[in-house]
Amino acid sequence: MVDQRVGAVVITWNRREEALTSLGRLLTLPERPHVVLVDNGSGDGIAQAVTAASPEDAHPRLAVVTARILTEPGGHDDPIVEELRDSPVPGPSWLPGPVLGSFLAGASVVRREVASLEASQAGSHARRYVS
Structure with missing residues (x-):
């Protein structure tokens, strides 16, 4: 069930593994929240990892x-x-x-x-x- 009232913004900087874990958990919630990841110019490959997993940018x-x-x-x-x-x-x-x-x-x-x-x-x- 998608609940349009629920959304999440994840802000990260050089925390690739933690951000990927958080995104994975958020995307499995029953409310199916709209999730936005904001990367503050990390050098740890988070942008590439998220793009590879979900290449769409809505x-x-x-x-x-x-x-x-x-x-x-x-x-x-x-x-x-x-x-x-x-x-x-x-x-x-x-x-x-x-x-x-x-x-x-x-x-x-x-x-x-x-x-x-x-x-x-x-x-x-x-x-x-x-x-």
Whole structure:
């Protein structure tokens, strides 16, 4: 049973075996969560190992993923969640969620290569993008 409410982001750096073990366990959960692996430029072959095991990249042009932010007590959405989720900015059809007008550094994962590529193609100043 796939539960669309469940997802996992694994962030790793030079922890190939631990990351592969975590991915294996996450992919066998009955909820079948959507799993995203973020590698911070490891030199231990994790990117190659994951690519060999699962060569698909569902969204190769996706540059930023922002988490849903819950506040306590009660686990309610932070007020920024609605603003980010209900963005009025139209996006391309391949985008898996809303276009972000901004993002929160502590709740977002950025793919550097795509962000840099998009900045150069758009003619934007490089200092506006994470490097």
